[in-house]
Amino acid sequence: xxxxxxxxxxxxxxxxxxxxxxxxxxxxxxxxxxxxxxxxxxxxxxxxxxxxxxxxxxxxxxxxxxxxxxxxxxxxxxxxxxxxxxxxxxxxxxxxxxxxxxxxxxxxxxxxxxxxxxxxxxxxxxxxxxxxxxxxxxxxxxxxxxxxxxxxxxxxxxxxxxxxxxxxxxxxxxxxxxxxxxxxxxxxxxxxxxxxxxxxxxxxxxxxxxxxxxxxxxxxxxxxxxxxxxxxxxxxxxxxxxxxxxxxxxxxxxxxxxxxxxxxxxxxxxxxxxxxxxxxxxxxxxxxxxxxxxxxxxxxxxxxxxxxxxxxxxxxxxxxxxxxxx
Ligand SMILES: [Zn+2]
Numbered sequence: 001x002x003x004x005x006x007x008x009x010x011x012x013x014x015x016x017x018x019x020x021x022x023x024x025x026x027x028x029x030x031x032x033x034x035x036x037x038x039x040x041x042x043x044x045x046x047x048x049x050x051x052x053x054x055x056x057x058x059x060x061x062x063x064x065x066x067x068x069x070x071x072x073x074x075x076x077x078x079x080x081x082x083x084x085x086x087x088x089x090x091x092x093x094x095x096x097x098x099x100x101x102x103x104x105x106x107x108x109x110x111x112x113x114x115x116x117x118x119x120x121x122x123x124x125x126x127x128x129x130x131x132x133x134x135x136x137x138x139x140x141x142x143x144x145x146x147x148x149x150x151x152x153x154x155x156x157x158x159x160x161x162x163x164x165x166x167x168x169x170x171x172x173x174x175x176x177x178x179x180x181x182x183x184x185x186x187x188x189x190x191x192x193x194x195x196x197x198x199x200x201x202x203x204x205x206x207x208x209x210x211x212x213x214x215x216x217x218x219x220x221x222x223x224x225x226x227x228x229x230x231x232x233x234x235x236x237x238x239x240x241x242x243x244x245x246x247x248x249x250x251x252x253x254x255x256x257x258x259x260x261x262x263x264x265x266x267x268x269x270x271x272x273x274x275x276x277x278x279x280x281x282x283x284x285x286x287x288x289x290x291x292x293x294x295x296x297x298x299x300x301x302x303x304x305x306x307x308x309x310x311x312x313x314x315x316x317x318x319x320x321x322x323x324x325x326x
Contacts, residue, residue: 001303007104007112009058014118016070019127021106022049023301023309023322024163026135030101031310034252041101047324048074048099050106051121051130061115070118071134071285072106073278074099079116090275107306107324119278121285128323129288129295135275136164136321137284137293139248140171142276147221147244147269151176154215158203158235159225161188163296163321164248168223169198170293171284177221180212191319195296206234218243225249229256236262236270244269296320 009015027046029035054068076099077084077092084092099105099117121130149155155172159165160181169192172179181192182203192200203209211217218240224231227249233256235245243266262268276284287293299322301309309322 004108006110009056009112011059012061012115013058013112014054014061014065014115015056016050016052016111016113016118017055018050018052018106018109018111018326020051020131021047021324022131022135023306023313023324024049024135025313027100028310028313030098035098035101044101045104045108046100047106048072049131049134050111051127052111054118069121069123071121071130071281072099072113073117073119073281074135075275076102076114076117087277087279089277107303109326119281122289125285125288128297128300128325131323132167132295132297132321133284133288134281136167137171137288138276138281139164140168141280141283143168143223143246143248143273144171144175145280146271146273147246149175149177149221153177153220155179155221155223156182156211156219157223157225158182158231160192161185161319162225165225166192166196166296166320167293169196171287174287174292182209185316188319206230209234211238220244221246227251227254229254232256236268239266239268241266244271246271246273248273297323300325
């Protein structure tokens with residue numbers, strides 16, 4: 001922990017006083033260099049799920065934004081290229097990297113963001129609750145859009161007890177789907193059943209993991225947050241015809257075999273889903289505001305405790321998400 005000078009917003013930027021910032025597995029991944037390992041990035045303040053209030057604006061930013069309650073959009077996209085303009089900001093053709101990786105993020109009292117990345121969030125949503133909007137909830141909204149989840153469809157979520165998974169279950173249910181959550185830890189399985197009212201399935205061994213008999217043992221959509229060869233293979237084997245496997249978690253040099261025959265005979269789709277659009281952040285905020293999605297933040301930490309929360313994330317023992325609070 002170090003004292004730094006108060007950063008100043010440059011042209012097109014805003015200074016945000018951080019109220020809270022989420023601590024999830026994505027942070028662990030980029031601390032490990034998975035989202036960029038350029039040595040010139042260091043030292044760096046991590047933290048991309050920040051919520052706070054605009055305290056100052058740089059040249060070119062409407063001064064009316066002072067005092068606005070904002071949340072951060074994770075991707076440093078340009079906002080002007082064809083992909084950004086059509087609402088696929090994560091596929092930006094002039095992509096500038098990630099908040100918390102290519103520029104300082106929210107594990108600090110103040111953060112400077114491009115105005116593009118500071119999106120309005122209602123003051124009625126408590127700061128810690130709001131930290132689950134920009135990534136965990138909004139990413140789940142994008143998954144439902146990508147995989148065209150329809151009312152009544154059966155959606156299974158692999159690694160449902162993690163920070164993303166617990167919100168994915170709730171968002172898929174908000175889209176009208178029937179949902180089940182797969183995970184391995186008893187505490188996570190119990191939380192999924194008792195707190196979310198969602199059926200939980202122990203997937204410690206994929207060879208013995210079955211979807212509900214009432215679903216005929218298959219699903220229309222399987223969301224794989226594990227990203228392992230065995231999880232993806234299990235998903236393909238347990239999809240109904242017209243099924244969709246959604247992949248979000250990736251590791252370098254990891255893949256799984258699939259035949260064209262399987263894809264054609266079942267008319268199966270394997271879909272990559274990348275973060276979300278800024279509009280989907282607003283949808284996610286609405287879902288939290290109206291109470292359809294209940295934020296799951298099991299650990300609130302001061303700045304000095306962030307290291308121990310990250311250790312819990314590495315050990316897989318944290319339920320839902322953690323959050324830094326000031
Ligand atoms: Zn762009």
